[in-house]
Amino acid sequence: MNRAVVLVVVVILLSALVVSLAGAWLSRGELEQQATKQVETMARLVASELDDKLALRLETLSHVAESFTMDEAVLGARARILIRQQTALQHLFDGLYLIDAEGRVLSEYPEAFQQVGVNVSHRDYFQDASRFLTPVISQPFVSSYQDQPAVMVAAPVFDHRQKFIGIIGGALRLGGETFMQEFANTRIGETGYLGVATRSGVTLAHGRTGAVMVPVRVENPVLTAAMEGFEGTRQTQNGNGDKTIMSVQQMDQVPWFVAAVWPAREAYAPITRMADGFVWTLLAVIAVIAPVALLTFRRLMAPLTTLGQQINERHLGIRTAPVQVAGGREIGQVAEIFNTVMDERDEVLGSLADREAFFRSLTQSAPIGIVQSDVLGRIEFVNPAFECLIGRPGSELQHTHLMSGVYEADQAEVIRGWRQALKNHEVFRGRFRIPSQGERELIWADVMTAVIDTPDKTLGSITVVRDISHQLEVEEALREEQQRAESILGVLQEGVLMVDVEGRIRYANQAACQFLGTGGDCVQQNFFNLVTIRDGDTPLGHQAFLTGANVDSLYATLDNRSGERFDIDLTMLHVRQGRHNERMVFVIRDDSERRREEERLSWEATHDSLTQLLNRRAFSASLVKCLAAVPQQSVSSVLMLIDLDHFKPVNDEGGHLLGDDLLKRLAALFADTVRKADTVARLGGDEFGIILPGCGLERAQTLAEAIRAGVQALRIQQDGRDFGVTASIGLTELSPNDSGPREVMARADEGSYIAKSRGRNAVVVVPVPEDEQPPSA
Structure with a gap:
């Protein structure tokens, strides 16, 4: 009885402890969620506001750059006045610079920077803005003025003919009292802080250390993941080894990210205080409840001693009368149950002989x-x-x-x-x-x-x-037949497998398991969980095969769980369709080689084997599609025909191998000069064609001049001699009234003939005839 009393007291204590621990655990979980959401919200708000500030500066700077449409000489003469007039930019940037096309600083604001005349062509922001001709936000760099860390926002400047004549740049300092540091000085709670860094691993602002232009701490796995594009919230450690909650938000305008950090000690301080309260409360409850429970339980359990003695006497045969014990209702029920069990036992022993006789008669x-x-x-x-x-x-x-x-x-x-x-x-x-x-x-x-x-x-x-002798003989015969069938299926190159109505694989040969990417035995796994089968873009799932008809030679793609993709020829047969033991038999053949051969033949039919460009037939098809889209275009499309000058002497004097090498280099030059969406083709011999959809004639002329200059500059040396060619280029716009590609090709061809007649190495635009011009609005 004493052990039972102790057990009950221990159970009470453990129950109270479990309830307390469960309450603390649930409270901690809720607090962790709230702290995580708070850090995530702060990181998201700061990243969004920082994006907005950078977008405002980039948009304002681009708008000012578009207003500087003047001659390059005028830009140089008025550079100081133009910079001093940009009051709006002066409030948005820590420094303004006007730089010519060669990278030389023409003017600055404030003039105390003393950067006029400095050549910045080696800077990444100048090279990116001049190469791509679009506004850019640079990577952080150390400026030549007092070695201050900064970020440059640059926009290209064009003259009236859209020629690049320079850039206008706005510098944002990273040190001191800047808007970047304003974000970094924001606090989360009392000790939480913010940081801003680039994906390339450079710190732009750090709210705890104030560091700028130092490498990101790659020992922190969250920061390492952030440099690879990670967004989200994780628990980690700061540089001091303290546990923290870190939330990372990637920025949209630039490849930067914002990290919001809140020490876990501060974030979880309320739950620590709550846990201490739980412990003291539990100790108080134990001190009051335990003695009371001990005394009460001992008094209630005292009749069990008497009950135990009577049960032992009845079991030994000393007592024949039923057990009787005064006490609570539960103890009385125990006594009644024991008496009933003893009576039933006597009845069982009395009927045992009858049961044995019945057993023997039954077994006979x-x-x-x-x-x-x-x-x-x-x-x-x-x-x-x-x-x-x-x-x-x-x-x-x-x-x-x-x-x-x-x-x-x-x-x-x-x-x-x-x-x-x-x-x-x-x-x-x-x-x-x-x-x-x-x-x-x-x-x-x-x-x-x-x-x-x-x-x-x-x-x-x-x-x-x-x-079971006969049964085993039949099983052995069936086993031999099954082994023979499995041996035949095992050497087949085709994958053969059988699945039930739930998709579970009942049989599969080795080739089938290789298709499924399981590496070994794939039996008993779910076929439709292992692979995804698509007919074109349409996925075919479990129900599609189960409820559909037999499939005969379906060309499809199969993706397995190992990430492998197969082009397959699929056959599927229903066995016992509609019954509870229905099966589906799949035969999978690798169709990759046939499809690769079809793709190769298709590519060879549309491309020039020497230059890898489109051939004349594919070029004509593209031109027909472009002509059909002309009525819906707001900006005109342009056709460019390029006829090489003096190519025959290169072949005659340098040899055909040299001529082929020159053609391949020219093809690479044409493809690199134009846009990805433009169509470049070799039409035959030394003639090339380019389709510029939605380009506009003015922009097309600029590209043509760049191609002409590039062809002229391309030289190949052989045996101490320089070989090269020039290009006569004809341009014409595509008109809605053009009857077909022949008419457009004729106009562009006329331009190249005119260029040759004028001495070659020129670009000539052939306008659309007046009667073919579309009516003005």
Whole structure:
């Protein structure tokens, strides 16, 4: 009873402790979520505001650059006045610079920087803005004025003919009291801070250390992931080794990211105080409740001692009357249940003899062999079916050991299995050979032995024996047929597998498992979870195959869980369709080689083998599509024909290999000069064509001049001689009234002939005839 009292008290204490711990754990989880959301919100707000400020500066600077449409000489003469007039930019940037096309600073504001005349052509922001001709925000750099860290926002400046004549740049200092530091000085709680860095690993602002232009701490895995594009919130450690909550938000305007950091010690301070309160409250409850529970429980459980004594006397036979105990209702119920159990036990023992007689009469007519043995394994009874099975009468088997009837070669394994079953309190099951004096000297038997137990003792065992010799012969024949079929399927290159209605694989050869990417055996796995099959862009799932008809030679793609993709020829057959044991048989053939051959032939039919550019047939098809889209275009499309000058002497004097090399270099020059969306083709010999959709004639002329200059500058040396060519280029706009590609090609060809007649190495624009011009609005 004392142990029960202690147990109840311990349970009460443990329950209180579990409730307290659960409350603290749930509160901590809620607090962690709130802290995480707060850090995420701060990072998102700061990143958004910083994006807005950079977007405002970039947009304002681009607008000012667009207003500087003047001659390059005028830009140089008025540079100082133009910079001093940009009041709006002066408020947005820490410094303004006007730089000519060669990278020389023409003017600055404030003039105290003394950067006029300095050449900045080596700076990344100048090279990017002059190369791509678009506004840029530079990577952080150390300026030549007092070695201050800064970021440059630059926009290209064009003259009236859209020629690049320079850039206007606005510098943003990273040190000191700048708008970047205003963000960094923002606090999360009392000790949380913000940081801004580039994906290339340079710190722009740090709210804890104030560091600028130092490498990002790559020891922090969250910062390393942020440089690779990660966004989100994780727990990590700062440079001092303190645990922190860090939220990363990538910026849209530039490849930067904002990191909001809140020390976990401060974020979780409320839950620490709450946990201390829980502990003290629990100790107070224990001090009051434990003594009261101990005294009350001892008083309530006292009648159990009397009950235990009466039960023991009834079990030993000293007491014959039912047990009677005064006490609570629960103890009275225990006494009543015990009395009822004892009465039922007496009834069971009284009917045991009747049951045994019934068992023996039942086994006499059973069709399978039944053997009863005592606790030592000696046979006490066998039925006629078992006598017939082994060809011996029951009188000869009486008192012989049960294991003596097992074939000698199988006895060791059977004894091992029997002992294991007894140890685990299980029914022994086995298949082994039994000597017989009947038609067969040895028969294979399926044997099941169970121990006969009563509440008081073990009475022996009952064994059921079934002859399975014929069954095993049939199974062996079926197994040989199955092995033969699997051997045939195993050497096939095609994947063959069978799945049930739930998609579980029932059979698959090795080739099928390779398609599925499982590496080894894929049986019992779900086929439709391992692969994704698509007919074109349409995925074919479990229901599509299950409810659809048979599939014969479907060309599809198969993606497996290893990330491999196969072009396949798929066949699927239903077996026992509509029944509960329906199966689907899939045959998968690798169709990649045939498709690659089709792609190769298609590519060769549309491309020039020497230059890898489109050929004349593919170029004509593209021109037809472009002509069809002309009525819907707001900016005109342009056709450019390029006819090389003096190419025949290169072939005659340098050789055809030199001529081929020159053509390949020119093809690369044309493709690199124009846009990705433009169409470049070799029309034959030394003639090339370029389609510039939605380009506009003015821009097309600029590209043509760049190509002409590039062709003229391209020289190849061989045997101490320089070889090169020039280009006669014809341009014409595509008109909605053009009847077809021949008419447009004729106008552009006319331009190249005119260029040759004027001395070659020129660009000539052939306008659309007046009667073909579209009517003005």
